[in-house]
Amino acid sequence: MAEIKPCEPSVLYNLLNRSGARLAEINYLCLIDARETQDYRTSHIITAKPVKADSEAAFLLPEALEVDSMQHVFVYDSNTSSVQEDSRALLCARVLSEVSLSPVLVVIGGFQRFSALYPYLRTEKIMYNRHRLVHELESLKPYPVEILSGLLYLADEKQSADCSLLGEMKISLVILLSQQSTRGSQTIANFPVDDSVTADLYSSFERICDLIASTIDSGSRVLIASPRGRSRCSAVTIAFLMKHRKHTLQEAWSLVLACKPDMRPNAGFLQQLAAWELHLTGRRETNTSLL
Structure with a gap:
C-alpha cells in the first residue's frame, strides 16, 4: 500500500x-x-x-x-x-x-x-x-516555476517576454540575465551576463539579491529569467535564498532543484556560489562536488 x-x-x-x-x-x-x-x-x-x-x-x-x-x-x-x-x-x-x-x-x-x-x-x-x-x-502553455509561493518565480527568456503571461501571474519585476534586452509592461532589470564558466555573475549577486528582496518584501512578485531558464537564473535564485532566507548553498540548491529538476548553474557559477557562501557565513559549508 x-x-x-x-x-x-x-x-x-x-x-x-x-x-x-x-x-x-x-x-x-x-x-x-x-x-x-x-x-x-x-x-x-x-x-x-x-x-x-x-x-x-x-x-x-x-x-x-x-x-x-x-x-x-x-x-x-x-x-x-x-x-x-x-x-x-x-x-x-x-x-x-x-x-x-x-x-x-x-x-x-x-x-x-x-x-x-x-x-x-x-x-x-x-x-x-x-x-x-x-x-x-x-500545446499547453507552461508557466514559470514557483520557488517561493506567490512571490518568486523562475523562467526562460520566452516566458519573461510574454506580457499576457506576466499579467496573469501579476509579476511586478523581471530580473533578466541575458545579453538581449527585452521591453514589456512590467519593470525589466537586465543584467547582461553570458552563460560561460568565465562569466562574472558574482559581482552582481549583492545588487540583484537586494533588488529581489525589496520587491517581495513589499508583497510584489518577481520573475528571474535567462535564455533557457536553467543556469544563470537558477544561480541567482540560489544566491538570493542564501542571503535573504539564510540557506546554505546545499539547502538552496536542493530547494530550487525540487521545484525545477532540470536546473543547472554552470561550473563557473557553482564556484561563485561557493565563494558567495564563504562571503555570507565566513566558512565553506557545502561540498560542491556532491551537488
Missing part, C-alpha cells in the same frame, strides 16, 4: 508546468478530483479526472486508469486541510493507495486554495477523446 502524504499546491503547480509533452505521456500524472460531479463539471484543475462513488458511497476509480504505472499521483477535493480528517480527498486517497506504487499526494486546501493561487490553471473542459487530449496537453 502506497503512503498518503500532504502536499502544498505549489508542488502540483510546478509539476503541471514542467512540460506539456510530459503531461501527454499516459503514465506520467494521475490527478483525481474527488469532489461531487457537478463541482467538477463547473470547473476543475487542468488534466484532472473525476471520480465516482457506488451506491455505498465507496469511490470508484476512472475506467482504464492504470494507477499502478503512474509516476505521480495527486488527489484533491474542495478544501481538505489535513490528511488526518475523513474528507472526500482522503477517502479517495485510500482507494488510490491500494493500487499505486507511488506516494499518493493530497493537495492541502483543495480546489479552493489551488484555484485561488493559480486561477489560470483551472478549466471547464472535459476531454473524452484521447488524441484531442494529447494534442491539447502538448
